[in-house]
Amino acid sequence: MKFGVCYYPEHWPESRWLIDVQLMREAGIDIVRIGEFAWSKMEPQYDVYDWEWLDRAIDVLGRAGLQVVLGTPTATPPVWLSRAHPDILRVDADELQRDHGTRRHYCPNSTTYRAYSRRIVRAMAERYGTHPHVIGWQIDNEFGGGKTARCYCPNCVTAFSAWLAARYKSIETLNEAWGAVFWSQSYAGFDEIRPPHAGVNYKNPSQVLDFYRFSAESYVAYQQEQIDILRDLAPNHFITHNFMGLYRDLDQHALAKALDFATWDAYPTGFPERWRNFLYAPDADFSRNDPVYAYDVGEPVMINMAHALTRGLKQQPFWIMEQQCGHINWAGLNPQARRGTVRLWTWQSVAAGADVIVFFRWRSTLFAHEQYHSGLLRHDGSTDVGYADLLAMQAERRLFDVVTSEPHSAEIALLFDWDDLWALELQPHRTGFDLMRHLFVYYRALERMGVPVDLVSYRNDLSRYKMLIAPTLHVADALKIAAVTDAVEQGATLLLGVRSGFKTPSNLVTDQPLPGALSDLAGVMIVTWESLPPGVEWAVTSPIAGLSGAASYWMERIRPKNDTEILATYLDLPKPDNAALTCRSLGAGSVLYLGWYPTHEQATSLLQALMQEKGIRPIAELPEGVHASRRGQQLILLNFTDSHHTVKVGKDQIVIAPRDVRVISAPV
Amino acid sequence: MKFGVCYYPEHWPESRWLIDVQLMREAGIDIVRIGEFAWSKMEPQYDVYDWEWLDRAIDVLGRAGLQVVLGTPTATPPVWLSRAHPDILRVDADELQRDHGTRRHYCPNSTTYRAYSRRIVRAMAERYGTHPHVIGWQIDNEFGGGKTARCYCPNCVTAFSAWLAARYKSIETLNEAWGAVFWSQSYAGFDEIRPPHAGVNYKNPSQVLDFYRFSAESYVAYQQEQIDILRDLAPNHFITHNFMGLYRDLDQHALAKALDFATWDAYPTGFPERWRNFLYAPDADFSRNDPVYAYDVGEPVMINMAHALTRGLKQQPFWIMEQQCGHINWAGLNPQARRGTVRLWTWQSVAAGADVIVFFRWRSTLFAHEQYHSGLLRHDGSTDVGYADLLAMQAERRLFDVVTSEPHSAEIALLFDWDDLWALELQPHRTGFDLMRHLFVYYRALERMGVPVDLVSYRNDLSRYKMLIAPTLHVADALKIAAVTDAVEQGATLLLGVRSGFKTPSNLVTDQPLPGALSDLAGVMIVTWESLPPGVEWAVTSPIAGLSGAASYWMERIRPKNDTEILATYLDLPKPDNAALTCRSLGAGSVLYLGWYPTHEQATSLLQALMQEKGIRPIAELPEGVHASRRGQQLILLNFTDSHHTVKVGKDQIVIAPRDVRVISAPV
């Protein structure tokens, strides 16, 4: 297990570098990420390169025994490039062209920008591709950050048309796939199509979903050009990218495919504020984090879900490329971390499967956009609270190594797909219906119970799980159906939820009875589906303990086929269309269809019943606010509250102090 | 009485058409509306027409005995037209040009678009103007829908200047009419004037009102070009347009003038959500519909007010051109209708004066913008809840015929004017002062009491009413004053409310004591007027039962003239300026002036007193949630709640089940 830090040598006088490096070593730093925003320092004028400062910086770091991760600087083009070639600039949906003065203002489909990106990456790789102190590369920085995933510039108009032509071959096929006959939208040629910009106030959802896919693939292609150069010139270095947890607008799986491993940037006090409204119950009032947690620790359920998503990208350990180590500057309240909280976050990340923790940032910047963001050092160069925690963690290095040498594994997977996320985002039908939220109901129930769960794609290896939960398998493409069918036949329990099987791959509604292509697999037919306004409920009864009660928010009446078993019914509806939860056996496994959007309590009850059947047991019985994770033989208990708690592990009573961590060797 | 349905044969394989037609016949459908969005199917390339599919569709329908209403497809220009002539595209107030991919993105003042519109309408009319299965035409679709009533493109800059030149003749007259001397705005020529776009952050209200009028007239002129062609080539067909109920941005009366009858598109679960904030008390918290009603029926008061407005457009029976028959897709919650609710809505429409109910739509679309909108059939072609209700209503066809053979009539009219609506919208002075809301106070009181009321223009025939309510006769033009004066002299009681007589036709303030040109008619002078913040009230006393209490929201001190009688006074103000409600006799009638904005309870009390005087009696005594309407001898009771209710009609106790309808033959 290694510690790292994000460092900007170009921001400080060289005379300071040696002091910084010494302080890094004293705190046990092993790895330093540099360079990812320094294009204008590397190439201050067109074709005039200045590598000497970077050579010296790497040298100073390397001689102190630090390993260097280099970032390609393409998130921040120099001003001379923007002024000479304004066609590289991204354009918003409302036609406003972005400009120099921030980051990520480029268009990934600009042929000009692609050429300049390749040039700077090639130049860096030629210089450092075999450098002894460099161990790997981060491509660009936080693709899509700052709502930059989609561009509507002329480059993209052309590229989108070409992408559609490649996808659909003939315009007739596209018209069919989009239902373009509706409202006279039929096209005679691909060049008549534009991205769905703000001038179209009410948009065709098939067109928009394709534009989202096109945008996502644009970044994959853009990234691949950099990867190709690095694979060629830095063949012994790893390549990664720093993702943003539950970020929604790009396909993280597609981006991760060509990387050696995934990393993400974890900001526990910021991301919950950003994600809260997408995750908690749609009609709930969650103006603040769950109050059970201490005010400065963030919301561990949400952060762990982001860990789970990143871990699932490649189903292997990952890095935290930027770990919050104090306060941040971009949220609303930005509380400072107290002593111990940075350690708690570090253990939380490691417990969730991270093997390397890179803190962001070394020292608070004196200038520009991120002045109010903590570093391990303060503005004045003295050590801050994160540094103190890091020092304290040096005593635990052996324990970290023990833990990270073990695998993280789960018997349950939550299934997730970008098409489903976007299609539901485009047409929620009921305010607040969101795939992340629907996943969160189950994620939270399992996390609270202390049951490990992975958040994975249908394209991941599903064979390792006993139970699969697909809250909404919405866009029913053949690959997804085959994947879950295969897993069920091999013995898995699959739980399908409402609005599954609704859409075709081009975002049309199926013309078959619902759940469409999943109907046979689930052994059911959906007779009606309803959005339920607040306060409107259908009474449900079930033999499963705790599941009876009320269906709210969304309900579907199920008619079971043939031998499909009924596990819950709507009390006020007549047979045979009154099933609310069904189960069909298939091969060695079974498929359940849950006809309503469950509450936290209902999800907990249902999962408990299914887990019992599959012999899946929680890691520990957890008091509220204490979370648990397991890596192999190691059990990690994390207390996110301001109180002492006692956790029962087997026969032991483990006491855990406020915001403290306990690691227990406990064979499964 | 006839049933109809909106059908899109171009969306389905022809092989399905016969099945659809058979299902229509089985459900008692008589009329089918088609074609209104199919331009790109009719003219897939410029000047290349394809009528064969439409011939076949009409043929299939007609041979099954169905009558066809054809829509002109000008709400949805084909993409080749937008790409070849981008000058046809509407431009928003903030200069964003609208684009292909939705509907209503055209500019009604584009000479190019007008020419192309005439061409396609002429071509359609030449082919179908005498077709035996076609009975009439719908012009375009929902003028103004999707906030498209006003355009700021170069076509409109020119057209607005020309419109102003025609209206004011000389620029001096315009400067005078607009008070352009204010803030150095005086113009030397009409070509210096622009529409009041977003670049003018604080606008001259005379200019804006004229621009609203100009925009409204633009659509009238645009529509007239289509009407002229159809009158010529389809002389035996009716012509109509589908309006949008309480839609505000176009002058529905002006548009309706040249039509044979009016229709509107009734969406009971969607429009209340849209209108609620314009209708309930301005400081009230109405985050949901009135909770007395069942969750899936909408808010009948609001929908009935929209019926009343549409009925008043031509003071004759109307059609529902699109009647909701399940859930819709464009509101926030979109609940599904339960069995019986579609029947309830159908009877509600008929009770309000509709003679033809056309359901929207035949089958849920598999693609594009409206995928989540119910049809009578589901996506998979099976019958949905609306179809079941329609089938059930076949047993009532005779009763429907009885009811629709009777006239809808009212003794009370609410007076409404677009100039007043817009002028108050531009200068509410107090947050939330809105003419629709002010009308709604009275509308709701009467509807709740079970008293028929029409919502009519000052230009309608007022001679048929015993009582006229003009909550705010704001822009005091000669025509309006003459109309109400004449009605009063003939015997009507006229109730005038606050802010009446304030403005001149060009939206200046009168330089006469208020209520300006209405002062003599009402026999009063307004001494002061005040916007009252929440919680600020003036005590009022009146001999009229229930009227005493507090004046809130808005108050005016009235000084009665000569023999004007005082019916309420402000307790804390001195004579003679303390009148709060006055009454002046004139000819056979009388004119009241109410000096404050009444609550629901105050409006109810005042109306009861006035009705008693005029011998106007409610249809029935109604429990909350039960509404009543009368067509001639037929009394229709509608229960919008989830409970049984008993209604006393004469000596009879009529029991009415939840969401049920009772029709009673009850001579007046």
Next chain:
Amino acid sequence: MKFGVCYYPEHWPESRWLIDVQLMREAGIDIVRIGEFAWSKMEPQYDVYDWEWLDRAIDVLGRAGLQVVLGTPTATPPVWLSRAHPDILRVDADELQRDHGTRRHYCPNSTTYRAYSRRIVRAMAERYGTHPHVIGWQIDNEFGGGKTARCYCPNCVTAFSAWLAARYKSIETLNEAWGAVFWSQSYAGFDEIRPPHAGVNYKNPSQVLDFYRFSAESYVAYQQEQIDILRDLAPNHFITHNFMGLYRDLDQHALAKALDFATWDAYPTGFPERWRNFLYAPDADFSRNDPVYAYDVGEPVMINMAHALTRGLKQQPFWIMEQQCGHINWAGLNPQARRGTVRLWTWQSVAAGADVIVFFRWRSTLFAHEQYHSGLLRHDGSTDVGYADLLAMQAERRLFDVVTSEPHSAEIALLFDWDDLWALELQPHRTGFDLMRHLFVYYRALERMGVPVDLVSYRNDLSRYKMLIAPTLHVADALKIAAVTDAVEQGATLLLGVRSGFKTPSNLVTDQPLPGALSDLAGVMIVTWESLPPGVEWAVTSPIAGLSGAASYWMERIRPKNDTEILATYLDLPKPDNAALTCRSLGAGSVLYLGWYPTHEQATSLLQALMQEKGIRPIAELPEGVHASRRGQQLILLNFTDSHHTVKVGKDQIVIAPRDVRVISAPV
């Protein structure tokens, strides 16, 4: 003491002028402001002037003994100018060009507009610069009103580059000053820089602060061109400008420098609504004004703070150039003033240091944007409530003269700086941290206690104050530090608050321990600083009565240096870093540093302790809702409530009626 009125003779027939003038004289009007929006009347076409009407108007006024203040009409360019030279039009941050039809749509950096401005001012000055009835000039009108302070047009792109070149001399210096190395923003030349427009979604705070300064200086330079002409051609006339109280976007001190005195436009029912959210506690729910006050008087604390700011601009008496005299038209609720309220406001202004009260406006306009704004006369020419109050005040003219002949003086000053305001606005770090709000805590506490306080700049004369409060001396430039150091050495008590000393003049963070350059002066080092979310508190204890309790919202741990005394400590923190309030003696004075953002009660307690030490005593003991001011020997008591109150002054019990004023001769 004089009364005045804003009059628009060009809006009324000349036949009315004599009536108006007679009514003015009867009400005791001495001064009339005219002309400030009449450019199109003065120069109806390019280079064609019409002065005759204005000659006649001035003549009519002057012959009646009225003195005329002329406004230069540059807030409202005529349409011929905008159409001929669209480069004069301001452009918003989102690239939308402003247009004719409102006011203030010009760019102050347009060389074209500057030339035309000079021409019209020169022409006016040539005609009226020595006119016997003219006494002075108002430049333009409400610089920055309607969010117009900043322009992003091509003129400004060029001017901003030039301004930066003049400020920084070399681009290397600018890159250093902005920290442009961050995110590759370094510039090679000034011409590569653009204003921070909306296309840059996340901006460099040094760049933005410089742009705010540039914008502010643009108006100073624009104004100076008019002043130069007037000084030359109207050497015996005063020159002023009408400011907008707590308006934030321009540097009022810089604008006031070249003026003879300052004036402001006081709208007591409108400005509180506008400012409330910037002033009351950031997590407080203040949806309405402080309910202790009568509903029609506004919020006197806020208005008095605006008086204090305007008074401080030049540390001398000022005018109210526009005093509300009824209701206004531009807020949400716009209540009408009751009889007595206009008198109350007039006395409030005079009590705060105003010597001339000019009412806005003479008569309600019949047309255009401000129709719903009261005048002294109504639309119909009859006298309104303000006129009645003005008439009543004639009996008090001698008392007004007595009061205005006395100086307004205070022993306490609140220190304020535009750089600090803007820098904190750009990076509040915690939602709602705002300098005005931080000032308001102290202002309100003092105002409520009846203690006079000035709101002044660090550039003002500080020697007259015993106590200086700098809630946040944020951008620590040498001038500010020298000013407060000097004052302390001379004997003043200086109270510094959180976030002081944080920034350098170019908006970088200091690289020294906080409070940076103030560290020696205050004798402290800030060890940590924290934004505290709602509900998170640090316990504080202090020997100062009433100060113990909780630190919320923002806290800083203080380590006192050397002999710095500790006046409050954080209970739960260890020495020596647990100081919460410190005091260091310096010369004849002392410097306190308060480590948290105080509540109203805490500020009150702390101030009471400090005042006692300095021998500063309240004017009177005030019941809630009664405010007091002192001018020399005259004590003015103002009752802003609807109840009678008794005020103890010395040994006397003064009874004051609702919304009444008492003036008491009370030697200090």
